[in-house]
Amino acid sequence: MATFIKCGWLYDGKGETAAADQAILVQDGTIAYAGPAAAAPARKQDDVFLDYSGLFVLPGLIDLHTHLAYGNAKSEENIDIYSPMEFRALRGMFFAQQVLAAGYTSICSPGDAGRISLSIRNAVDAGLFTGPRVMAAGPYITSRQGLADWYPTWIGTPETGVGHLVKSLDESIEEVRRQVKEGVDCIKIAMDGRMKRADGEFIAAFTQAETSAIVEEVHRLGRKAIVHARGREAVLYSARAAVDLIFHASYMDEEGLDAVLKNKCSIAPTLTFLRHDIDFTQPTDQAFHHGRRAASQAEFDTACAVLSRAYKLGVPILPGTDSGFALTPYGEWHAKELDIFVKYLGMTTAQALRSATSLAAKFLSHGAGVGAIEAGKLADLVVVDGDPLRDVTVLLEKQRIKAVLLGGEPVDLRQRSYDPSKVSDFSHQWWSTLYTRERVESLFGASRVAA
Ligand SMILES: [Zn+2]
Known part of the structure; x- marks a missing residue:
């Protein structure tokens, strides 16, 4: 089954800029085409169609x-x-x-x-x-x-x-x-x-x-x-x-x-x-x-x-x-690390995005299949309402992450809330200070010292 994805802007994880009016064709989880929508293979009737016009698509x-x-x-x-x-x-x-x-x-x-x-x-x-x-x-x-x-x-x-x-x-x-x-x-x-x-x-x-x-x-x-x-x-x-x-x-x-x-x-x-x-x-x-x-x-x-x-x-x-x-x-x-790379290490936004996509992929054991939007790579994609090439901090804003695709399949972005006290908070440290007379007086006043 094929998925046809329309992208407002597409950043491929390798270049300096994003291109407008692009399309991605995904076949069995893998990118078969990525490039100008005008040159894309014709969309078939039973293709799944994902319309991200107006949004920015980049590699996972x-x-x-x-x-x-x-x-x-x-x-x-x-x-x-x-x-x-x-x-x-x-x-x-x-x-x-x-x-x-x-x-x-x-x-x-x-x-x-x-x-x-x-x-x-x-x-x-x-x-x-x-x-x-x-x-x-x-x-x-x-x-x-x-x-x-x-x-x-x-x-x-x-x-x-x-x-x-x-x-x-x-x-x-x-x-x-x-x-x-x-x-x-x-x-x-x-x-x-x-x-x-x-x-x-x-x-x-x-x-x-x-x-x-x-x-x-x-x-x-x-x-x-x-x-x-x-x-x-x-x-x-x-x-x-x-x-x-x-x-x-x-x-x-x-x-x-x-x-x-x-x-x-x-x-x-x-x-x-x-x-x-x-x-x-x-x-x-x-x-x-x-x-x-x-x-x-x-x-x-x-x-x-x-x-x-x-x-x-x-x-x-x-x-x-x-x-x-x-x-x-x-x-x-x-994505905070990318903001730090830009603000403190002198990277451009494109360099920071490449670091988090095509460059990091070179280190991963499964990296040959990910890190860029190009034919032959897995269709792992992020769809953002905003331009991370202008400001990488848009990637920190959850409401701007409109879709995440793994092998061409959108994943569920809803997040279940949980009770941290039942999940990781089991340390037995019960007090954060030493309650000497002096400390108690400074915290609560002299009246608290006597029973
Ligand atoms: Zn560590």
């Missing part, structure tokens, strides 16, 4: 940093501990559909507990549910100095947590092989965490030799290597090991940048998360009292300076939002 968008199992969590404990894995998988499927409804037809879920992301991927691929196309990782490979090994040594990384703690290079290689056997598309390595040297610099969680050996095994098994690396050292080791994608890279130095360029690594800076830390954190949030705002502002400024330079030198800068935290709820903020 891609977010490379959406953790399907995090559940809009307010704490790491909420991510790792409180809900059963089975519930998280159902919850992840629900949230994946919210991501899709925002116009994001492909995502990378770069690190989740157990086999949750790859199970959601498989359920979608098998046709059990409508959802975005997922490139899935398993738990992060981490060391005692890496992200996701949050807890004291006597607790370690729980089985239900997002990190898998390795205590030797042999264990790292074994974990890579296990995850590949289970079917991941990419392996996430926690290349740094919160450990810093006395001079304030982040310490890499693995040595150069360890990093190179792990990445070599990932590549030998035909998978992509992705890393969380904020510090100078973690970025440098990752880039020298020729990882495929570096998340953050905030404190990359010239040596790291040279290695990134030499080994053709891509970077997904995930600046949305920092921006939201700066702009949204309130005095009632625990994060506020831990000085996160100032730290995030400093990191944001440093990252923007080095990443603008990297972009000018030709490093692919790809979009990701770290969606899945309370700061970055699913389906809400994916």
Whole structure:
């Protein structure tokens, strides 16, 4: 069956501008024709006809940093501990559909507990549910100095947590092989965490030799290597090991940048998360009292300076939002990263849109079929009331997303509301401050001190 789509404007995900009065013909989910309506094959009587005259059509968008199992969590404990894995998988499927409804037809879920992301991927691929196309990782490979090994040594990384703690290079290689056997598309390595040297610099969680050996095994098994690396050292080791994608890279130095360029690594800076830390954190949030705002502002400024330079030198800068935290709820903020690329990294709107379509597709394991509107690609499309080439923030406005098509089929954009307190809010922290006499007096006045 064929679908004939009339487009007011069409942006193909590769060019500089959109073209007016275009048409797309979809045959069995794949684009058979895309171009001027005047030159399109004649519309047949039994073709499904979708009339998007007056609207702007672009390729389905891609977010490379959406953790399907995090559940809009307010704490790491909420991510790792409180809900059963089975519930998280159902919850992840629900949230994946919210991501899709925002116009994001492909995502990378770069690190989740157990086999949750790859199970959601498989359920979608098998046709059990409508959802975005997922490139899935398993738990992060981490060391005692890496992200996701949050807890004291006597607790370690729980089985239900997002990190898998390795205590030797042999264990790292074994974990890579296990995850590949289970079917991941990419392996996430926690290349740094919160450990810093006395001079304030982040310490890499693995040595150069360890990093190179792990990445070599990932590549030998035909998978992509992705890393969380904020510090100078973690970025440098990752880039020298020729990882495929570096998340953050905030404190990359010239040596790291040279290695990134030499080994053709891509970077997904995930600046949305920092921006939201700066702009949204309130005095009632625990994060506020831990000085996160100032730290995030400093990191944001440093990252923007080095990443603008990297972009000018030709490093692919790809979009990701770290969606899945309370700061970055699913389906809400994916296009924010593009706005940041334009306002802080010096991209044009067309460059930002290419980053979220044809360029991000080059990283995806299923990328050959998506990321552009041209014959032979899957008909994953977003239909917008507005011109994202003039202002990318129109993509953040839900009421402007008029349709999202997956393989030529419009998906249901209605969003069911849910009760967050039954979904992800299970942390046992009950008070946000210490009620000393002094604090009580300052909050409520002296009269509250006595019973
Ligand atoms: Zn992340």
